Amino acid sequence: MPESPPGTASPGGQHQLxxxxxxxxxxxxxxxxxxxxxxASLVEYLVEECxxxxxxxxxxxxxxxxxxxPANLRGELGDVxxxxxLHAQLQREQHRFDLNDVIDGLTRKMVRRNxxxxxxxGTLRQSFPASIESIVETWHQVKxxxxxxxxxxxxxxxxxxxxxxxxxxxxxxxxDPLFEPTAAGxxxxxxxxxxxxxxxxxVVQRSIASGLDPERALRSATLQFQERxxxxxxxxxxxxTTEVSTRLGTNPATGQASPDRTL
Numbered sequence: 001m002p003e004s005p006p007g008t009a010s011p012g013g014q015h016q017l018x019x020x021x022x023x024x025x026x027x028x029x030x031x032x033x034x035x036x037x038x039x040a041s042l043v044e045y046l047v048e049e050c051x052x053x054x055x056x057x058x059x060x061x062x063x064x065x066x067x068x069x070p071a072n073l074r075g076e077l078g079d080v081x082x083x084x085x086l087h088a089q090l091q092r093e094q095h096r097f098d099l100n101d102v103i104d105g106l107t108r109k110m111v112r113r114n115x116x117x118x119x120x121x122g123t124l125r126q127s128f129p130a131s132i133e134s135i136v137e138t139w140h141q142v143k144x145x146x147x148x149x150x151x152x153x154x155x156x157x158x159x160x161x162x163x164x165x166x167x168x169x170x171x172x173x174x175x176d177p178l179f180e181p182t183a184a185g186x187x188x189x190x191x192x193x194x195x196x197x198x199x200x201x202x203v204v205q206r207s208i209a210s211g212l213d214p215e216r217a218l219r220s221a222t223l224q225f226q227e228r229x230x231x232x233x234x235x236x237x238x239x240x241t242t243e244v245s246t247r248l249g250t251n252p253a254t255g256q257a258s259p260d261r262t263l
Contacts, residue, residue: 021099024085028093039090042083049079113142151233154226163218164200170222174229 014022027034056076060069085099092098111118115138116130130138144150153173161169190196207214 017099020081020085021089024082024089025092028089037086037090039087042086046080046083049076049083052076053080112146113139115142151237152230153233154229159223163215163222167218167222170226174225 012019024034028037029035053073053076056069056073059066060073084102088097088099088102111122114135116135117125117128119125147155154170157166157169157173159166188199190199204214207217
């Protein structure tokens with residue numbers, strides 16, 4: 001079937017997204033290979049497609065972008081969309097939810113977390129005076145209100161991120177690190193991303209020369225940092241609860257004190 005030109009409807013006047021969902025459902029029913037797919041078996045394809053999309057984004061925004069770069073980006077976006085549609089279809093077959101529920105939930109979340117743009121009913125506000133700083137703070141306030149019992153500062157960080165990305169996100173989320181990493185020697189602190197890249201590359205080279213796996217080593221160290229941070233956070237919470245209970249005579253088991261942390 002030839003592709004419809006961008007912006008045109010699918011055959012029969014269907015919206016393109018509705019047609020895609022229909023095609024995927026029909027493939028699941030009539031294609032033996034597609035019928036065997038599961039959430040677990042799709043994971044490797046999802047990861048691969050996301051990395052291919054990153055490559056396409058680099059190509060379209062880089063100085064060496066070619067005339068084919070936008071078309072390649074469009075194709076990679078489609079491949080990632082296919083993964084979303086497939087996972088939603090698997091849940092639809094289990095009578096749990098479908099792609100419309102995914103879209104509706106996402107739309108509601110974007111409206112809810114951006115009150116500087118939308119009123120509670122989803123309509124646009126008349127003015128948009130918010131600064132970037134207030135936007136970020138409001139976003140986090142809404143997230144905390146949605147999950148009032150969440151105290152783990154590392155909640156939501158995927159454990160399967162590449163180790164370097166996992167470490168960076170963990171340290172940013174921790175704020176003031178509870179456990180400082182080993183300090184670099186005098187004069188070795190990088191001042192540019194290029195210098196930092198050279199230092200990281202040198203560390204990787206040394207680890208390989210020593211027969212060590214830098215990805216596994218950094219992931220392990222980051223996860224251990226998270227565990228130490230959680231333990232310290234729990235001690236802080238218990239100490240605050242005990243102090244409040246002592247002063248006010250409340251039960252430590254039911255105290256509401258919690259540390260002031262930015263999640």
